[in-house]
Amino acid sequence: MSTLLYRLARWCFQHRRRVLAVWFVLVIAVIGVAQASGGKTSDTFTIPGTESQRATSVLKKDLPAASGGSTQVVFAAGSDITAARYEKAIDTAVTELGTLPQVATVANPYRAGTVSPDKRIALATVSYMVQAGDVKNSTVDGLGPAVRAARSAGLQVEFSGTVYPKPGNAASPELVGLAVALIILLLTFGSLVCAGMPIVTALFGVVISMMGMTALAAVTDIASAATSVGAMLGISCGIDYALFILSRYRTHLLAGHHPREAAGRAAGTAGSSVVFAALSVVIALCGLAVAGIPFLTTMGLAAAGSVLVALLIALTLLPAAFGFAGPRAARFSRLPVLRRALPATRTAVEGPEKLTGTRWATWVVRHRVAVLVTGVIALGVLALPTAHMDLGLPGAGSRPTSDTSRRAYDLTSEHLGVGYNGTLSVVAENITRTAQAQQIATSLGKVPGVATASVATITHRIALISVVPTTGPNDPATTDLVHHIRDDRTAIEGDSGTRILVGGPTATNIDVSTKLGNALPAFLITVVSLAFILLTFAFRTILVPIKSIIGFLLSVGASFGAEVAVFQWGWFKDVFGIDKSQSLSFLPIIVLAIVFGLSSDYEVFVVSRIKEHFTRHGDARQAVIVGTGQSARVVTAAALIMAAVFASFLFTPDPMIKSIGFSFAVGVLIDAFVVRLTLVPAAMAIAGKRIWYHPRWYGRLVPDPDIEGEQLERHLAQHREPTTV
Template sequence: MSTYLFRLGRWAFRRRRWVLAFWLVVLVAAIVTATASGGQTNDEFTIPGTESQQTTDLLEQKLPALAGAQTQIVFAAPGGGSITEPAYQSAIQSALTQAKSVPQVVSVSDASQSVAPDGRVAQSFVQYSEDPAGVKDSSIDDLVKAMQPVRDAGVQVEYTGSVYPGWRIEVSETPELVGIAVALVILLVTFGALVAAGMPIATAVIGVVISLMGVTAVAAVVDVASASTTVAIMLGLSCGIDYGLFILYRHRNQLLRGTPTEDSVALALGTSGSSVVFAALTVVIALCGLAVVGIPFLTVMGLCAAAAVTIALLIALTLLPALAGFAGPTLIRFVSTRLRPGHHETVAKTAATEPARTFGAKWARFVVHFRIPVLFAGVALLVVLAIPALDIQLGLPTSGSQPTSTTERKAYDLVEDNFGPGFNGPLLVVADGAVSQDSVQQLAVALDQQPGVASAAPLAVNDQVAVVRVIPTTAPNDEETADLVHRIRDNRATVEAAVGGVPVTVGGTTASNVDVSQKLADALPVFLAVVVGLAFVLLTLAFRTILVPIKSILGFLLSVAAAFGAQVALFQWGWGEHIFGITPTETISFLPIIMLAIIFGLSSDYEVFVVSRIKEDHSETGDARGAVERGTAQSARVVTAAALIMFSIFVAFMFTDDPTIKALGFSFAAGVFLDAFVVRLTLVPAVMAIVRGKLWYHPQWFAKYVPDPDIEGKHLEERLAAEWSSDPAGSRTPGG
């Protein structure tokens, strides 16, 4: 592999104008395609094979009026007054009559028939002909305009449901800009040169824009969850910068030792580029592994993120060498200040020519010297952090988890306080067959007698299907509500007896959330086995030993468990309520599986970066323990910079209003930080120093039948050294 990448680097360097032109054309084409497609992400989750999805499909087929999107409008009288006062009722009735003429609206319920016991709050349900993705923003705007007379009368009007004003998650550019700004500072410190610091950011931004436009275009033909865009941007930006940083850092060090620019670019791609390829492949495998879960929105999310990482890899392997060709020696033109003239150049040359004098080398010597206590301390820290993960509770976001300033949260609180928590998450029990009015009433009575049911009443009936709305006594994400869903399903025979044996199913948004959480929990072991198994094979091929992949996987399990624990403590237990401005709630049901995919992929990145340098040194010297010190010293600076960049990008996404994105940002940031600094730069060197040369053992048949990808570039450097030794200039210096 290293030889092919060496040739690719030289080709991209020599044809840099064509390479740059190609990527600019791809960028423009992606923007034009996305703009023309008009694609939009949404949060409509489909779960094939679950009972709630079967119920939704049944309603779409036999009772379309209840299958479309819904807006719940909540009216609250001012000053603790009664919403039944004639002035308020007149304004509400007039507004609801106007709402019936809003495009895509098929029905509007009478608010006077749904008044809270204390008379202060009423609610109305607006049913649309389309599913949430098909409801136009203009229809929602018209609905808000229709409610203006009610607001003019002094009534508080709030909205919730599957669609409502502002329901679409707008992707803010602020987190990306903050992340890029922090990354630039870190890169300036790492490289000490402005051009070198800006190049990985420039290539990463190009990749992210292409990825984002691609996701937008795909959203025009398939359902793409809003979080898919966020995850794709997070990974595209962070991986793009990291891959560029790793290759460019090698190239910069070679330039400082006198290697000609063209040879240095090609050699950096042939050595560090091999590590980048294997690192990216592990991330892509982990993300594509989300398809085994069998939930479409997660599959699409994983594929979108995998595409973003793939584009980041391709740009790092082609556009980065091309830009390095344009930059030439300016990559080692260091920033100088009056207070510390020449400081950056001195630090850079020390790292390139005397790595044993760097802070990373001091840290490596400390870890190797105190390897046993360091190992125990690191493992103990991660285990303690992981303890809260034992109390993890899964659920999908509801209006109750949104910021208190949003209309959906205000509507949620008004309903909970005045009607009861169960009114925010009603269940739909559907009888699939011709049922009489009396039978529907008997079905409602039978459901009303179930423990955990506040009320049950017929909602709709025709000659094909009947629907009963069941109001639980508990909130949508309460464990007792999930128990109620399972209880009705387990007692299906008793419930069906009330309607003469007609098949009955349980659906609705709350039941759907229960089914998603259950399916995700069931899929976790299978997903973990598939992804870890494939990555194990890939890492075994890369390092030609089974002990390195085993060590990598165990370290990953420790770091991801610790990240889970921190997330549960701060977001579920509420320790971070005032710090992050969030409402304590259940862990998002798809967060664990997304974290497993992403953190595993990124942890493999750092594993490859660190261990490849150790393996390279060990191949040259045969000194196992010394190789750990020197290899860690050579990789510590670049891995630290890469991890801090990725950490800062993830943290930047915590400064959004959406609680889902906040939880994702924190979890990814915690996982990356712990994995990079506690596991890869501390526990990994400690373990390798303890095991020493035995770590590189592999059976003879393995060496005979399994090809050597030469990830560290040893064979490439040996061949180039022989070729360049006859160079009259005598200035070429392979290695790095």
């Protein structure tokens, strides 16, 4: 593989204008398709086969107006909201809301009886003919103008539900991450040219990936979180992969190689590591399909596509960029702000044995047993809060008060009760008489944990019954209530001859969380097994993959522990601008996939340098010191960049994206600095030469991928190719 990548990089270097033109055309084409498709992501999560989904299917068939998206409009007054002037204004607003495109019905609060007992708020429900993800932007934008009469009358109007106006971000988190990445690259390379190349090439990949997701959203459901995850990985992996190859390219330039030859050698060595690292991430993301959950499968495949694009760009567009930069990539900037970084930068290239990373690796190897024991215990302690993880889908109650849905949530909780934010929709089938539906509602009203239960509508032999819990949508007691109704459905149905299904957004979220929790063990086993095979093939030893997997489990456990402490327990909540809530239900499976893939990245980069030195000199412990020292600087820069990109998403108002970005950032930092640059060298120093053992039959049967470039070096020694451009 190293020889193939060597030749590919030299070809791209030689034909740089052609390669650049192809990528430019691809970017323009994808943007055009995305704009023409009009695709839009969705925040609605459904899982086929669950009871809530069956309830939705029944409603979609017999009562479409109750199966689509909905908006809850909260009207609040400082005095009696039933006063004539307020009632007139709300009636006008309800009429205007009913004229919006795609609106099926609007429930008037005075007729529906959704006025609070203290007469301070009134709730109107807008039901749409389509699912939440299919509601047009023009319809959502029309919600505010439609309630102008109510606001003119002095009423406060807020929106919530599955469809509501969402504020735009004042600053794109991607731009924040890119800015931090540029600073780190400048300090790492001491060169504007070298700092700019990874940023520019990563942007090509991000644009292609994001526009591709937009186009796909026109033909399939793609969760909004998928675009955020794709952007995180597209930027971070794109920069990191370019960083590793660029670092080797610069080393070869300063060693006296011609730029084209340096590009080939960099791709043949670091490029091989990048390929295996990227494949580890892709395998982990594609493994999300094992869970059997459509939105999660789509999210994983979309994110895997972003990583593949980043890989292709690193192997083709980056060598072409080397061709445009030429020898300038080896020059150091004269900017005063970078002068302090130059000594360390020059040392990284000219005297790696003097690096801080080498001194750190020497210390770790000298105290290897104590370091390994202390590190494992520390990460184990950090992982302890994971035992208290409570999975769910954080709702409006965890959003910032600047969000209209949060204000609607607070008003409803204060004046009607928190349960009105998580109303359950119970579908009763085989209804032939109104008395049957009323009997079911009466039985539901007697269930412990139910505040009220009333018949909303009856049509086509089905009845829709609204059940208001006494607890909020994310309260564990509400989850218990849903399970209790389902378990006791026979007693609730009685002799009415009907059949009930519990659905609605709150029940759907509960079902999603349950299904995700059940799918976690199978997913973990599948991904770890596939990655074990890949790493065993890459390093031709069994002990390295086992060590890598144990290290990953320590990293991800500590990441989960930190997430629980911050997002569930509220530690440092003011610092991160969050409110306590449940842990995102699909967070564990997403973090397992991505942190596992990224941890394999650093494992490949560090261990490949160690093996490279061991293959040449045969001294296992010295190889640990030299390999770790040579890779520490670039791994540090890569981890800081990746963590900065992930952490930049903490600036978004969405609590789901905040928790994803936080968990990724913590996982990457712990894995890179504690596990890969500390515990891995300690463990490998303890194992010595035994770490590279494999049976003879394995060496005969399994081909050598030459991840260290040893075969390439032999090939170049035997066949000296011309170095002229």
